[in-house]
Amino acid sequence: GVPVGLVSDNATEANAKVAERMFIERTLYPKLVRVAQKITQEILPFWSRDYIAEFEDIRPTDTAARLEEIRTASAVLSINEIRQRYYQLPPVAWGDLPVNMAQPPQSSASPEPTAVPQPDSIEVGRE
Incomplete structure (x- = not known):
């Protein structure tokens, strides 16, 4: 059922x-699990x-605990293992090394930053 703390006017935020x-x-x-089991047993066959x-x-x-787990795992798992295990993402070409040893490849598609020429002096006209 629905807990009283969800519908009570006197409930604190905590x-x-x-x-x-x-x-x-x-x-x-638990209801979602039971519905999924019924779908698996009776419809999907x-x-x-x-x-x-x-x-x-x-x-x-618990977000803080999850982040701590990922930080701890990053010392021994590769980037691809972390991507797959924690984020359900596909592997990347440079992701076979442990996190602390891997560096993403430098993209040649992005142009090198160039300096913007600055005028030697700015003349302000007085009228």
């Missing part, structure tokens, strides 16, 4: 955030038995 997290983790997410239905994980995460 209580509302905890209530929202509980609602997502204990009510919405019409196309292929290899298909599996999944919803995105909507449960809130």
Whole structure:
């Protein structure tokens, strides 16, 4: 059900955030998992038995802990491993080295910065 902290006029912001997290983790997410299982069992077999239905994980995460985990992993994982594991991104050509050793290639498409010529003196006319 819906936690009281989500709908109460007397709820503090902290209580509302905890209530929202509980609602997502204990009510919405389990329902999404059950719906995905039903889709996998009853609808997808019409196309292929290899298909599996999944919803995105909507449960809130601790951002600070996740960033610390990525920072710690970057000492031993390559850029491509971090891209795949944490961001679901495709590999890059220069990403096989550990993060602290890899440098992205210099792009030749971007022109070298050029100095803008400055006038020697500026004349201000008086009328």
